Amino acid sequence: MGSTGSVGRQALEVVQRHSERLRVFALAAKSSADLLARQARRFRPRFVALLDETLVPDLRQLLAGCDVEVLAGMEGVCQVARDPEADIVLGAASGAAGLRPVLSALKAGKQLALANKETLVAAGPLAMDTAAAHGATILPVDSEHSAIFQCLEPSVPIERLLLTASGGPFLRRDPGTFAAITPAEALKHPNWSMGPKITIDSATMMNKGLEMIEARWLFDVEPRQVGVVIHPQSIVHSMVVFQDGSAKAQLSMPDMRIPIQYAFSYPARWDGPDGRVDWSIGQTMEFLPPDPARFPCLGLARDALHQGGAAPAVLNAANEEAVALFLRGAIPFTGIAQAVYRALESLGHHQAYALDEIVAVDAAARRYVRTRA
């Protein structure tokens, strides 16, 4: 799910590298019909699903003569997510729009390789309960959560999880100039090449806030047990601190194909992409505490994490909407945190557990941000 995006395209590189072990059963995207058709011609899945139904006739035309069935709309995406023939479902759509297909895969008891963190932020308790009720497993694809997953020891209690953050492009920029940051500047991430929404989230550090909430649910820890440390080199991908004071970390080049592949190969490890950390040259690794004044989104996410209920879903939806407005030039960079703060103040106190409640809260938060921009 999300095969035409940054994670989806890298997942297909992993499939290509390990074609003797992996086969694509279905591909799904939102509206990139051309790329989806090219991917389908290359990987020959049984199904492709396109969320935007108006583009489905174009997709059918692009795939004329190909033995690939085209499915349409949200139901089409959910259908491929729960198909009994798929062993692993990669959840790599962006945003809370990925929630229904993710729940569909969990209800079908799948092994879900989850990149789409927004689903766990908006609906953590529902997603984890659904996974438990249907025997589904969630394997993290987010590099930080994959790192933690790789460091855990069976049945050994965790004292603390430490998520590492690069700090993004504005780690050392004068905060007095943040209102003038342009979308082009915010889209230049120093270490990772990612889709636009998560790249802006990295610049505001909302990404790390979303990841704190994701970690709380994935690893069943208390909010106070999840911390963040800035590590500009992006070599240490996160750490687990145990009760005896030992910390374990996972280190590798910042390359998403590594955690994507591990979610497919687990518990085995396969040949990875070429880059390696070069220990024959001097390596400097810094670790710094995040500055709350520079990164207010991190504090907002922490508040939502502690508040629970609808607050994380409001945080996520308000942020998605504010990021879209910023990318369109409708609000300044600093307007993202302001919009999220106001939406949380106004709507964060609601309760939301069931899918229809989350969908309603998500829609209300988006409306709130759009109408006040």
Ligand SMILES: NC(=O)c1ccc[n+]([C@@H]2O[C@H](COP(=O)([O-])OP(=O)(O)OC[C@H]3O[C@@H](n4cnc5c(N)ncnc54)[C@H](OP(=O)(O)O)[C@@H]3O)[C@@H](O)[C@H]2O)c1
């Ligand atoms: N990129 C990274 O390195 C990275 C790292 C860690 C975690 N993540 C997480 O992974 C997810 C994807 O990120 P990305 O950077 O790959 O995003 P992206 O490049 O913007 O791609 C998003 C993908 O999702 C598709 N899509 C959007 N809504 C959909 C829906 N409702 N149903 C099916 N497909 C849908 C898009 O299709 P169209 O192309 O047709 O629009 C596209 O294929 C996000 O949750 C992000 O936080 C990303």
